[in-house]
Amino acid sequence: MPAQVITITSGKGGVGKTTAVANLAVGLALEGAKVVCIDGDIGLRNLDVILGLENRIVYDIVDVIEGRCRLKQAMIRDKKLPELYLIPAAQTRDKNAVSPSDMNRLIKDLRNDYDFVLIDSPAGIERGFKNAIAAADRVLVITNPEISAVRDADRVIGILEAEEKGPGALIINRLNPALVKNHNMLSAEDVLDLLAVELVGVVPEDENVIISSNRGAPVAFDAKSRAGQAFRNIAKRLRGETVPFLDLDHTGGLWQQFQRLTGRK
Amino acid sequence: MSFFDRLLGKKNSADNAKERLQLVLIHDRTDLTPAELDSLKDDLIATISRHVEIDAQSMRIGVQHDGRSQRLVADIPLKTTRRRARRSK
Numbered sequence: 549m550p551a552q553v554i555t556i557t558s559g560k561g562g563v564g565k566t567t568a569v570a571n572l573a574v575g576l577a578l579e580g581a582k583v584v585c586i587d588g589d590i591g592l593r594n595l596d597v598i599l600g601l602e603n604r605i606v607y608d609i610v611d612v613i614e615g616r617c618r619l620k621q622a623m624i625r626d627k628k629l630p631e632l633y634l635i636p637a638a639q640t641r642d643k644n645a646v647s648p649s650d651m652n653r654l655i656k657d658l659r660n661d662y663d664f665v666l667i668d669s670p671a672g673i674e675r676g677f678k679n680a681i682a683a684a685d686r687v688l689v690i691t692n693p694e695i696s697a698v699r700d701a702d703r704v705i706g707i708l709e710a711e712e713k714g715p716g717a718l719i720i721n722r723l724n725p726a727l728v729k730n731h732n733m734l735s736a737e738d739v740l741d742l743l744a745v746e747l748v749g750v751v752p753e754d755e756n757v758i759i760s761s762n763r764g765a766p767v768a769f770d771a772k773s774r775a776g777q778a779f780r781n782i783a784k785r786l787r788g789e790t791v792p793f794l795d796l797d798h799t800g801g802l803w804q805q806f807q808r809l810t811g812r813k
Numbered sequence: 814m815s816f817f818d819r820l821l822g823k824k825n826s827a828d829n830a831k832e833r834l835q836l837v838l839i840h841d842r843t844d845l846t847p848a849e850l851d852s853l854k855d856d857l858i859a860t861i862s863r864h865v866e867i868d869a870q871s872m873r874i875g876v877q878h879d880g881r882s883q884r885l886v887a888d889i890p891l892k893t894t895r896r897r898a899r900r901s902k
């Protein structure tokens with residue numbers, strides 16, 4: 549089967565795109581899938597440090613596109629998971645070094661040899677975002693339960709609809725159950741109500757995310773952490789498994805909501 | 814939320830955020846500002862009044878949403894029914 553190409557984007561910066569790509573890549577590879585992740589944030593390379601692979605970079609995506617190396621030479625194999633690869637972003641200042649058709653060409657060469665290609669999009673809705681969604685079969689929009697992040701997610705979902713990139717599916721990241729309980733943070737259900745798209749996962753605020761980024765080993769390796777569990781569950785859902793949602797806001801209604809949105813009973 | 818907040822009718826902040834987002838998303842999605850909606854309403858009143866007599870004071874217009882699709886909904890009471898009723902007496 550050809551690879552599923554999945555892009556993670558958000559509109560607003562800093563909501564957890566890079567964290568999600570790294571953790572979903574690890575989660576999928578732990579399940580035995582062959583995964584390539586691509587850092588699409590040209591000029592602001594970060595996926596390499598989150599995966600702990602920054603010391604192994606020789607070539608980057610722009611080197612491949614401009615013909616300075618072969619695709620395989622720019623693919624860095626993970627230290628622990630032999631079926632996980634990273635194609636790093638370039639640190640050039642020229643944001644136009646990559647075009648949507650470059651991305652299509654590059655990803656076409658990956659489709660037959662891997663199960664998943666995950667693309668980390670930059671923030672915003674400009675060129676880098678367009679590049680990141682060009683070859684996507686599926687776009688995941690990530691947001692925080694916070695007013696400006698939800699608004700920007702809605703803009704992006706609207707653009708995806710207009711560009712016929714499907715309705716998009718949602719990851720809610722950094723949900724703080726205590727705040728939700730006090731009614732001082734939008735609940736996952738509130739966010740779903742507002743955005744009216746399919747939900748693929750809810751990831752709690754978890755200090756282990758920062759601790760594991762410090763170490764360069766994504767939190768998904770830690771099966772005991774709440775965020776790690778949540779990312780692993782999303783990875784399973786991307787593979788087509790049905791996995792119940794963690795009961796984060798103790799409302800218990802989220803699972804039903806998910807079933808309603810996906811038309812399952 | 815404290816007892817006093819409730820006493821003062823103060824809403825919790827999550828409800829606040831949700832309500833504000835509901836409004837802002839309608840305008841983001843339709844590119845229709847509240848001022849433009851008002852001027853649309855005036856145009857509608859002018860056009861419809863050329864055909865039937867309407868109760869412009871109690872006319873209402875707004876954007877409703879069903880999932881991600883938006884619908885412009887207008888409720889326009891007519892004045893003609895009363896006249897007809899009188900005539901049939």
Ligand SMILES: Nc1ncnc2c1ncn2[C@@H]1O[C@H](COP(=O)(O)OP(=O)(O)OP(=O)(O)O)[C@@H](O)[C@H]1O
Pocket residue numbers: 558560561562563564565566567568589669670671721722723751752753754755757758761775
């Ligand atoms: N679930 C979480 N719990 C706690 N911290 C988190 C969580 N998710 C992300 N973070 C932290 O939030 C910060 C931003 O995350 P990240 O870099 O993944 O966002 P981004 O969307 O890729 O940002 P940018 O738009 O700059 O590319 C990081 O410091 C990360 O460790």
Ligand SMILES: [Mg+2]
Pocket residue numbers: 565566567589594668669670
């Ligand atoms: Mg990032």
